[in-house]
Amino acid sequence: MRLAELRGPRDFVVVDADLPVPGRDELLVRVGACGVCASELSSWTGSRPVEYPVRIGHEVTGTVVEVGAEVTDFVVGERVAVWATGAGYAEYVSARAEHCRPVPAAMATELALLEPIACASNAVEAADVRLGDRVIVVGAGFMGLLVTRLLALRGVTQLIVADSRPDTLKLARTLGATETVDVSREPLEDAVERLTGGRGMDMTFEVTGAQSALDVIGDLTRMSGTLVLVGFHLGEPRRIPLAQWNWLAFRLVNAHFRDPAVIMRGMSVGMALLATGQLDLSRLVTHRFALEDVNEAFAAAVSKPEGFVKAVVEIEPAAVGAEEEHG
Numbered sequence: 001m002r003l004a005e006l007r008g009p010r011d012f013v014v015v016d017a018d019l020p021v022p023g024r025d026e027l028l029v030r031v032g033a034c035g036v037c038a039s040e041l042s043s044w045t046g047s048r049p050v051e052y053p054v055r056i057g058h059e060v061t062g063t064v065v066e067v068g069a070e071v072t073d074f075v076v077g078e079r080v081a082v083w084a085t086g087a088g089y090a091e092y093v094s095a096r097a098e099h100c101r102p103v104p105a106a107m108a109t110e111l112a113l114l115e116p117i118a119c120a121s122n123a124v125e126a127a128d129v130r131l132g133d134r135v136i137v138v139g140a141g142f143m144g145l146l147v148t149r150l151l152a153l154r155g156v157t158q159l160i161v162a163d164s165r166p167d168t169l170k171l172a173r174t175l176g177a178t179e180t181v182d183v184s185r186e187p188l189e190d191a192v193e194r195l196t197g198g199r200g201m202d203m204t205f206e207v208t209g210a211q212s213a214l215d216v217i218g219d220l221t222r223m224s225g226t227l228v229l230v231g232f233h234l235g236e237p238r239r240i241p242l243a244q245w246n247w248l249a250f251r252l253v254n255a256h257f258r259d260p261a262v263i264m265r266g267m268s269v270g271m272a273l274l275a276t277g278q279l280d281l282s283r284l285v286t287h288r289f290a291l292e293d294v295n296e297a298f299a300a301a302v303s304k305p306e307g308f309v310k311a312v313v314e315i316e317p318a319a320v321g322a323e324e325e326h327g
């Protein structure tokens, strides 16, 4: 089968790899699409050292082609969203059945990216957002926009979204933001002061993964409010104004989840929201690439051209071969 292996910075190479052999509690899944995740970009650019070659890609959706002997709740031909442990930019992955969720028939394969939805819904739940809260989302990338939509569902009364890209702020308003702030035009502290009448936010979601956001989120938040860290802070150590955060008695929520049970519960919640149409990725999956063009997919995710929110790599099955062997 074809698999895109990351050989070095900006250097995915499509190689011929052995078909994974599913274990007794696993599924073999023919990959339909794999989402490009912000957490993978530093491996591709080389800004964070990794051991090359490496096989990444975890936001997989596809079709079950083989079922392990102990698996009882999936059948061949069923479409699934998969939390893969890597090697997702490939024609096939094997995954534990308990890390998969069924995809409703009406949903397009590339719109069932459950792993990022799980992260976003777990973040909103861990933060314990209350009805009537005033909330700000700093950073309106794919994850920030997912969080925005989920916060709107949670019944907050003021939902401000801040970013420097007018296109993504426009999208945020369609997803439920009550106000948006273009931080390239107005300092965020001033905007929040103006928009809250000086009261500040009850809750601030940091979804940038950048030092600059950590510098400012304490200035946006009321005394005894909540700071929620959703962004990935990989690489260089960050500085936080702990004296301020301590003095103002902020509640800190580290919205990063590693426990598989928590992630899988988030995937179930996410699928329920997708299946009922309360969440819809059709306006968020903006860029689609073939497996051979996976480097371009990552380049787009790094440079974020106008209108960019999320890239997926769509994997067409090879013309002859594997499917017949495993169908």
Ligand SMILES: [Zn+2]
Pocket: 037, 038, 039, 058, 059, 115, 116
């Ligand atoms: Zn991801």
